[in-house]
Amino acid sequence: MDIYKAKKEAVICLSSALQYHNLSTINPGVITVAVPHNTAKFKIDYPPIKTYYYSDKLYSIEIEQVQTKQGIFNIYSLEKTICDVFRYKNKVGEDIVLEALKNYLHRKNVNLSKLYNVAKQCNVDSVMEPYKHHIINICYF
Numbered sequence: 001m002d003i004y005k006a007k008k009e010a011v012i013c014l015s016s017a018l019q020y021h022n023l024s025t026i027n028p029g030v031i032t033v034a035v036p037h038n039t040a041k042f043k044i045d046y047p048p049i050k051t052y053y054y055s056d057k058l059y060s061i062e063i064e065q066v067q068t069k070q071g072i073f074n075i076y077s078l079e080k081t082i083c084d085v086f087r088y089k090n091k092v093g094e095d096i097v098l099e100a101l102k103n104y105l106h107r108k109n110v111n112l113s114k115l116y117n118v119a120k121q122c123n124v125d126s127v128m129e130p131y132k133h134h135i136i137n138i139c140y141f
Contacts (some may be wrong), residue, residue, distance in 0.1 A: 009035050011076040021078050023100040079118040086124045
């Protein structure tokens with residue numbers, strides 16, 4: 001993948017990770033990537049990207065590497081992606097956050113314990129707290 005070749009530290013995040021993990025119906029017009037906050041700016045010609053600069057602590061949580069016929073790329077796990085959209089809910093929109101949470105909770109491989117642990121690592125557990133009723137309603141009804 002061109003992004004990985006241009007910047008090995010780039011990790012697919014937010015709306016692009018939501019799409020990859022089938023957590024959203026939104027098809028983003030740009031690829032969203034995370035890099036450590038002290039990373040030099042970089043540009044690639046294609047595809048268009050939007051870069052988010054994460055603190056070193058938040059950047060390194062739950063990075064997965066995916067190998068495809070087109071090449072390698074880094075992406076955040078399902079749970080880290082959910083936590084990131086909660087962190088950036090004012091930028092991505094609450095409707096997307098709720099859609100992603102609902103789609104995550106309907107998956108066969110849902111892991112609420114892991115989601116909670118990643119939320120604590122990312123310091124968004126208090127941001128997610130008001131959404132507990134959504135989790136309970138979706139999981140148990």
